[in-house]
Amino acid sequence: MxxxxxxxxxxxxxxxxxxxxxxxxxxxxxxxxxxxxxxxxxxxxxxxxxxxxxxxxxxxxxxxxxxxxxxxxxxxxxxxxxxxxxxxxxxxxxxxxxxxxCKIDIANDANVAALAEYAFGSMKGYNSGIMLTLGTGVGSGIIINGKLVTGAHGIGAEIGHITIDKNYFDCNCGNNGCFETFCSATAIIKYAQKLIGEGRESLILEKAKNIENITAKDVFDSYREKDIVAVEVIDRFKNYLGLGIGNIINFIDPDVISIGGGVSNASDIIFDGLEEIIRKYVVFKGVEIADVVIAKFKNDAGILGASAL
Incomplete structure (x- = not known):
């Protein structure tokens, strides 16, 4: 079949x-x-x-x-x-x-990506898992006992819109302090633009040529060259990512958390020291916590996940 x-x-x-x-x-x-x-x-x-x-x-x-x-x-x-x-x-x-x-089924695209990773990819073999897609925003999917968790009215699992701190700009949803305003590609770009706009010199601007054209890749590439502004931007991003994941662990305690989306292409930088940051925010110290892994699928996640509904 x-x-x-x-x-x-x-x-x-x-x-x-x-x-x-x-x-x-x-x-x-x-x-x-x-x-x-x-x-x-x-x-x-x-x-x-x-x-x-x-x-x-x-x-x-x-x-x-x-x-x-x-x-x-x-x-x-x-x-x-x-x-x-x-x-x-x-x-x-x-x-x-x-x-x-045919059986016809529909789900949110972030939930579908989570299902792809759970059924065939980085979360296969685990009982419970969370998918975080770090892209223009922060998408997410929650799977418990092989089932997507979307809430009583289909509006749950919006981890990108949990409030984790006050921020200097509002989220597109209208609230302030959403997870995605700290840990998306958009958040990385906006903070780099903020620092450079305040007069800070940076390789980021040399790579982008224009402050409006800065990309998250420019920031990560500059980080690799130890640019001071890029280091500040990415350190801030990683601290809030660790905070957000720590909150997830305290609330749900999943077996695994898979990180995907365009930002995950810099996984060597993201994962360097991330567990230590996460553990700062986990309530119970010194205990076993979720495995944090990189997602397997990129462009095919939507098709594979949808096929597994």
Whole structure:
């Protein structure tokens, strides 16, 4: 039996035929952001039909079509995806009409990435795990006993929006002090811009050429060259990352915490001394705590995780 995983993004919809944790074939098309849930359903229907045709697979041989979406999924299967123009659209109903022999399931894209790591990647073999994706924001997924934990109303597991300290700028969600305003690529860039804007000299600016063009990679590359501003930025980032992970351990005590997202490409820097920082914030000293690991999957996490729903 095959499964199909669909990864819905703001610019493209990607889908893949999956068997035993391996992607057999995948394809993508541009996301239709104008036509609402019906247009998204048509995106998915087109991709699924194309995949089964090109792989000479009957749709009856596909057990599950799982979809990861960049937004909220409530307990009724309705989705809210602001960046693709969908509010309270029932995607499941539309797809069940087209593919009546398949189980249709939907989850938030960060939860889907967590499921990929749990089923096939860095968290495989553990009972409970947390996925943190450090990118433009901080996404997260919680898995306990093999099940995604999203809360009674489908709005839980938003670890990126726990409040951990007062910050000098507000989060996009409207609150101040969210985890993602300290530990995302955006947070790294903003703090570097702040220090340089205050007159600090740095290799970061030489690499970026312009303060508006600074990237997290520029900051990490400058850190490797022992640039004082970059060291200050990354040390601050790592301290808050350790604080956030310490809070997770105190609250949930998972077996493993997997770190992914674009920022994780600098894992050698991030993981250097991180456990020591985490232990400063763990209540019970000297006890065994969660393994903190690097995520295995990058671009294929959405497809693989969705296929495992």
């Amino acid at each position: 095959y499964n199909i995983g669909v990864d819905v993004g703001g610019t493209s919809v990607k889908a893949g035929l999956v068997k035993e944790g391996e992607i057999v074939f995948k394809n993508s098309q541009e996301t239709d952001k104008i036509g609402g849930v019906e247009a998204l359903a048509n995106n998915i229907i087109s991709l699924v039909n194309e995949i089964v045709e090109k792989c000479s697979v009957k749709i009856e041989e596909v057990g599950t079509i799982g979809i990861g979406v960049p937004g909220m999924v409530n307990k009724h299967g309705e989705i809210v995806c602001v960046n693709i123009g969908i509010k309270n659209g029932n995607l499941i109903e539309l797809l069940e009409k087209e593919f009546p022999t």
